[in-house]
């Protein structure tokens with residue numbers, strides 16, 4: 001698979017710099033109403049593409065979403081996939097690992113949630129938490145009971161990033177199309193959204209004291225994101241760093257990349273064999289003769 005072109009495609013040579021990645025849309029971005037209309041068209045397109053994906057039965061699609069809190073992962077997943085047959089997609093949200101999950105290697109829980117052929121799987125957070133939140137809070141490694149002496153060192157994180165890269169290569173080789181989205185919200189926009197969660201009663205439930213505390217580690221998170229995206233954006237599992245300060249622009253951009261990627265696959269409805277087609281005629285006659 002060749003990743004579809006996009007100004008937000010993270011380069012494959014490790015040169016990604018998070019400080020240079022935009023959080024705001026370009027100045028000439030159309031009004032929200034126009035973006036919403038375009039998104040609706042893409043929703044229909046995606047629904048059609050998923051139907052062929054299913055019938056073709058050769059590829060699975062995995063969409064990975066990572067972001068700081070309040071960047072809009074949930075809303076993006078909801079609005080990009082609205083319209084797709086619910087039977088054709090599956091969404092998993094990865095939280096803090098359970099005792100059982102901690103008793104396995106870190107890819108175990110994600111491997112179990114991979115989409116099957118013909119389906120679109122969505123990871124709301126993912127195995128990348130293992131090189132993001134865990135890198136920012138290396139004390140989480142204690143719970144993983146790793147038998148290595150250098151846990152938490154630079155070399156350790158590089159091995160972990162390599163393990164992720166190798167695993168994604170394996171997924172791509174076996175028919176899973178992996179697309180990864182970093183919803184890049186600015187620190188100021190996050191502050192505004194947290195304030196809105198405090199101010200608006202129907203948003204109160206989304207407010208979390210923990211999120212405000214995590215914000216204190218902003219720079220460490222940005223360093224971890226930069227290292228992760230630079231190390232693991234590859235032609236077979238590209239990262240896209242999407243400006244997230246405008247939700248409509250972000251959703252439309254994600255939907256466009258997913259749709260263009262599906263269109264770039266050699267998807268087709270399976271052909272009917274000549275022998276089967278001959279039987280179609282027989283069956284048609286049989287059914288027609290059964291008219292009451």
Ligand code: ATP
Pocket residue numbers: 069074093094095096097124125126129130133134140208
């Ligand atoms: P929302 O707040 O919109 O419901 P969320 O994805 O932030 O969505 P939360 O339940 O608030 O969901 O947070 C999940 C938490 O689990 C995050 O802080 C995340 O960093 C943490 N987490 C996920 N995977 C791991 C992991 N492998 N190790 C440690 N913490 C993890």
Ligand code: MG
Pocket residue numbers: 069208211
């Ligand atoms: Mg949260």
